[in-house]
Amino acid sequence: xxxxxxxxxxEFIKSDRFTTKEKFRIVxxxxxxxxxxxxxxxxxxxxxxIYTLLLCIGFVYLYPMLYMFVTSMQSLEDLLxxxxxxxxxxxxxxxxxxxxxxxxxxxxxxxxxxxxxxxTIFQVAVAALVGYGFARFxxxxxxxFFVLMIFSFIIPPQILMMPTYRLFSNLELTGSLNAFIVxxxxxxxxxxxxxxLIFYQFFKQTPQSLYEAAEVDGANQFxxxxxxxxxxxxxxxxxxxxxxxxxxxxxxxxxxxxxTSRSNDLTTILLQLQQFDQNFAAMYPVTENSPHRxxxxxxxxxxxxxxxPLLIIYFFLQRYFVESVDRTGIAGE
Amino acid sequence: xxxxxKSMYGYLFISPWLVGFLIFVLWPLIxxxxxxxxxxxITPQGLQFRYVGFNNYLDVWLRDMFFIxxxxxxxxxxxxxxxxxxxxxxxxxxxxxxxxxxxGAFRTIFFLPVIVVSGPVIDQLISQGATTxxxxxxxxxxxxxxxxxxxxxxxVIGELFNxxxxxxxxxxxxxxxxxAVLQKIDPYLYEAAKIDGASGWECFWKITLPTIKPIILxxxxxxxxxxxxxxxxxxxNLIYMNMFSATRGYGFASAMAWMYAVIIALxxxxxxxxxxxxxxxxxxxxxxxx
Numbered sequence: 001x002x003x004x005x006x007x008x009x010x011e012f013i014k015s016d017r018f019t020t021k022e023k024f025r026i027v028x029x030x031x032x033x034x035x036x037x038x039x040x041x042x043x044x045x046x047x048x049x050i051y052t053l054l055l056c057i058g059f060v061y062l063y064p065m066l067y068m069f070v071t072s073m074q075s076l077e078d079l080l081x082x083x084x085x086x087x088x089x090x091x092x093x094x095x096x097x098x099x100x101x102x103x104x105x106x107x108x109x110x111x112x113x114x115x116x117x118x119x120t121i122f123q124v125a126v127a128a129l130v131g132y133g134f135a136r137f138x139x140x141x142x143x144x145f146f147v148l149m150i151f152s153f154i155i156p157p158q159i160l161m162m163p164t165y166r167l168f169s170n171l172e173l174t175g176s177l178n179a180f181i182v183x184x185x186x187x188x189x190x191x192x193x194x195x196x197l198i199f200y201q202f203f204k205q206t207p208q209s210l211y212e213a214a215e216v217d218g219a220n221q222f223x224x225x226x227x228x229x230x231x232x233x234x235x236x237x238x239x240x241x242x243x244x245x246x247x248x249x250x251x252x253x254x255x256x257x258x259x260t261s262r263s264n265d266l267t268t269i270l271l272q273l274q275q276f277d278q279n280f281a282a283m284y285p286v287t288e289n290s291p292h293r294x295x296x297x298x299x300x301x302x303x304x305x306x307x308x309p310l311l312i313i314y315f316f317l318q319r320y321f322v323e324s325v326d327r328t329g330i331a332g333e
Numbered sequence: 334x335x336x337x338x339k340s341m342y343g344y345l346f347i348s349p350w351l352v353g354f355l356i357f358v359l360w361p362l363i364x365x366x367x368x369x370x371x372x373x374x375i376t377p378q379g380l381q382f383r384y385v386g387f388n389n390y391l392d393v394w395l396r397d398m399f400f401i402x403x404x405x406x407x408x409x410x411x412x413x414x415x416x417x418x419x420x421x422x423x424x425x426x427x428x429x430x431x432x433x434x435x436x437g438a439f440r441t442i443f444f445l446p447v448i449v450v451s452g453p454v455i456d457q458l459i460s461q462g463a464t465t466x467x468x469x470x471x472x473x474x475x476x477x478x479x480x481x482x483x484x485x486x487x488x489v490i491g492e493l494f495n496x497x498x499x500x501x502x503x504x505x506x507x508x509x510x511x512x513a514v515l516q517k518i519d520p521y522l523y524e525a526a527k528i529d530g531a532s533g534w535e536c537f538w539k540i541t542l543p544t545i546k547p548i549i550l551x552x553x554x555x556x557x558x559x560x561x562x563x564x565x566x567x568x569x570n571l572i573y574m575n576m577f578s579a580t581r582g583y584g585f586a587s588a589m590a591w592m593y594a595v596i597i598a599l600x601x602x603x604x605x606x607x608x609x610x611x612x613x614x615x616x617x618x619x620x621x622x623x
Contacts (some may be wrong), residue, residue, distance in 0.1 A: 050428050057425060057501070058442045064458050064498055065449070081459045126349045133346025137339050145347065154558055158572050158590040162368060162583050163361035188355025196350070214473060221342045248453030271452040303457045307449045314448045318441050321448065 072096065072300040095301035102280050103272040103302055107214050112249060112268040112309075118177055119184035120244040123195060126187045128204065129241060131199025132225055136211070153193035157253075165257060176266065179258040180248070190254075195240045202236040204228055238320050246310060269306045276302050369587035389588035400589060401451065403567050404596065411600060413489050414500060415556045419549065422504040426511035427541075444509060446502035503559065509553045514548045515541070550608045554601060561597050568593055 013023065036043040090246070133180040134146065173179045183189050188194065211224050219227070230237075252270050259266055270278065276299060312320060339401040344351075369390070393400055425443060428437055436620045492498065518541065526536050560566070572593065576586040 050431055050433060054425075054428055054433065054439055060440060060498060060501060061442050061446065064502075065445070068458065130347050130350040133343050137343030137346065139340035139343035140342070145351070146355060150351070152354060154554075154601070155358075155362075156561060156594045158569055159365050159443070159587070159594050160358065160361040161572075162576055162587055163364035164357060166583075167356075167361070183353065183357050185349070186357065187350035188353040188357040192350075203524065221346075225346075242530075246448055252451060252453055270451055270453050273457065276453075276457075299457055299460075303454055307454060310448050314445065318444070321444060 009212055068300045068303055071296050071305050072298075072299050076295055076297070079199070092297075095297040098284075098298050099276075099302035099305055102276065102283055102298075103269065103305060104267070105269075105277075105305070108267050108269045108272045109309075111266050112270070114177055114266070115180060115251075115255065116245045116249040117267050119180040119248055120241060122181055123184040123187075123189040123192060123244050124237060124240045126185055127192060127195035128199050128230065128237070129225075130187050131196045132203050133230055135203035136197070136229075149193050149196060151187045153191070161257065168258065171281075174258045180254070190244070190251055195244065198236055198240055199233065202233050206232055235320070238317075242313070242317060242320055246328070247312075249310060269309075271304055273306045358561050365587050366591065368583050369591050371584045373582045373584040375429070389585050391594065392585060393589050393592050397589070399571055400568075400592075402521075402571070403571055404593075407566065407568055408600075409485075409489055410597070411557065411560060413493055414560060415553060417493065418500055418504045418556050419507060420553050421509035422500065422552065423511050423545075424550070425504070425508050426515055427537075429512055430515045440509070444505045447505035450502055455502075459496075459499065503556070507556065510548060510552060510555075511545065514545050546608065550604065553604050553608075557597070557600060557604065 018026065034043065035045050070086055070088065073092055074088045075094065086129050134142065168174045168179050173182060181187070184192070206229065210228055214224050214228055249268075250270065251270075252274060255268055255271055256274070259268075259271065282296070370384060370386060372385045372389070373381065422542050429439055429443075433439065481487075482490070491501060522540050523536055526540060531539065562569070572589050575581040575589060
C-alpha cells in the first residue's frame with residue numbers, strides 16, 4: 001500500500017483528504033517504517049540496538065584505561081574511602097611524582113626508545129628488501145622459503161630461546177642493544193614475518209610495467225628498488241615503522257632475557273614496571289608508621305607513565321594503525 | 334640467461350633473511366633438539382653434556398608435577414577462549430560493518446588495546462581487578478553454573494567472566510581483519526539474495542559465513558599463536574624457570590619446550606582439520622544437486 005509523504009503531522013491530521021480510518025492506517029505504517037525500516041534503510045530499533053551494543057562494548061574496552069587513570073589520581077584517603085568511587089576528591093598528583101622517581105624515568109625512557117627505535121630501523125629496511133625479493137623475482141625454492149618464513153612465525157619461541165641465548169652470550173651480544181639489532185638486521189626480529197608479508201603484498205600491487213620500463217632504460221635492479229619501489233611504498237614503511245616500534249616497546253620477554261641476566265645500565269620502562277614493587281620497596285623502605293607505603297594509586301600511575309608515550313603516538317597516528325590491516329593483504333585480494 | 338640473472342637477484346634480495354633463518358631459526362632448532370636429548374650441567378669449564386636419550390621427555394611427563402597440570406589448564410583455556418575471541422570479533426566487526434556513524438572512532442577504541450597491551454601492564458591491571466566488569470557478580474554466575482555443569486567446567490566459564498575484559502582486549506586485530514574482509518564482500522550478492530526473498534539471517538549463513546571462512550581460519554590460527562606465546566601463559570614461565578633452575582637445566586627445559594610445541598602443533602592441526610572437513614562434502618553436495 002502506498003504511504004503518502006507527510007511534511008507536517010498537525011496539518012496532516014487536520015486535512016480532509018483522508019478519512020479518519022485511512023489516517024490511522026497511514027500513521028501506523030509510518031511508525032512501523034520508522035521502527036523497523038524498509039528497503040535498505042535500517043529501522044530505528046535495529047539502529048538503537050547496534051549503537052547500544054557498540055557503546056557498551058566500547059565502554060568495556062575503555063574501562064581498564066579509565067580505571068587506571070582514575071585510580072592513579074586518588075590519594076590514599078580517597079582509595080580507602082568507599083564513598084569515593086570514580087571522582088577523586090581533589091586533584092592529586094603525588095602518585096605520579098612518586099612513580100616517576102621510582103621508575104628512574106630518564107634512563108628507562110631513553111632505554112625504551114633505543115630498544116624500540118634502533119632494531120625497528122634495521123627490521124623495516126631488511127623487511128622491505130626481502131619483501132621486494134619475494135614479490136618481484138622468481139627463483140627456485142621460492143615457495144619453500146615462503147613456507148619456511150611463515151613456519152618461523154608459528155613455532156613457539158621457547159624452543160629457540162635457549163640455544164639463541166647461548167649463541168648470544170657466546171658472541172657477547174647479551175646486555176647490549178646488539179642483541180636486538182643483529183636478529184632484526186637479519187630478518188629475524190620481532191614478528192619480522194608480518195612485516196615481510198606487508199612489503200610483499202605492497203610490491204606485488206605496484207604495476208610491473210614500471211619496472212620493465214626502467215629496465216629498458218638501463219636501470220639495474222637496485223636502482224629499480226631504490227628509485228621506484230621505495231618511493232612508492234611510503235604507507236607500507238609508515239605502517240611497518242609504527243608497528244615494529246610498538247611491538248619492540250611492549251616486548252618484555254626478550255628484554256628480561258637479554259638485559260637483566262647481567263647487571264648493566266640499559267633498562268626499559270616496562271622492565272621498570274615489572275620490578276615496580278621491589279624498586280619501590282628499595283627506594284622507600286617500609287618502617288613503622290611510614291607514610292610511604294605502596295598503594296594501587298602509585299602502581300597505576302606507574303602503569304600510566306609506561307603506556308603514555310604509546311598513547312600519544314597512537315593518538316596522532318591512529319589512522320595508519322587502523323588502516324594497516326587492509327594493507328597486509330590478509331583479507332584477500 | 335635472463336631468467337638466471339633474475340633468480341640471482343631474487344636470492345640476493347632475500348639473502349639477509351636466508352642467513353638469519355639459518356642462524357637464528359634452523360641452527361637453534363637443531364641445537365635445541367640436541368639439548369633435549371642430553372643432561373646439561375653448567376660447570377666452570379663450560380657446559381657439560383651427558384647423553385640421556387629420551388629420558389628428559391619421560392621426565393617431563395612423569396616426573397614434573399606441574400607440567401601436566403598446567404598443560405591441562407592451558408588446553409582448556411585455549412578451547413574456551415579462542416572461539417570466544419573469534420566469535421566476539423566477528424560480532425563486533427558485523428556491527429561496525431553496518432552503516433554506523435563514528436565508525437572511525439569505534440575502530441580506534443577497539444584497536445587501542447593492541448597498542449597498549451603488554452605483559453607488565455596486563456599484570457598490573459589484573460592484580461588491581463580492573464579487568465572484571467564490576468556490574469557482573471561472579472559468585473552468582475558460578476553458583477548457577479555448578480548446578481548445571483561439572484565443577485571444572487563451571488570454573489572455566491566463571492574465569493571467562495572474570496577475565497572478560499582481557500579476552501576482549503585480545504580481539505583488536507581480529508576485529509579489523511574481519512572488518513576489512515566484510516567490506517570487500519560484493520554488495521550485489523546481498524541485493525540478489527534479498528530480491529530472491531532471503532532474510533538477513535539467511536544472508537549471514539549463506540553468504541557472509543562461507544565467504545569469510547578462510548579468514549575465520551586465519552583468525553583462529555592467529556589467536557591461538559598469540560595466546561600460546563603471551564606472557565600470561567604459565568607454561569612459558571615454567572619453561573623459563575626450569576631453564577635457570579640448578580637441578581633441571583637447559584636439557585629438561587628444551588624437552589619441555591618441544592613437548593609444548595608439539596601440543597600447539599596438534600591444536601593447529603585440529604583447527605585446520607575442522608575447517609577443511611566441513612568444506613569438502615558441502616561443495617560436493619552442491620555440485621550433485623546442480
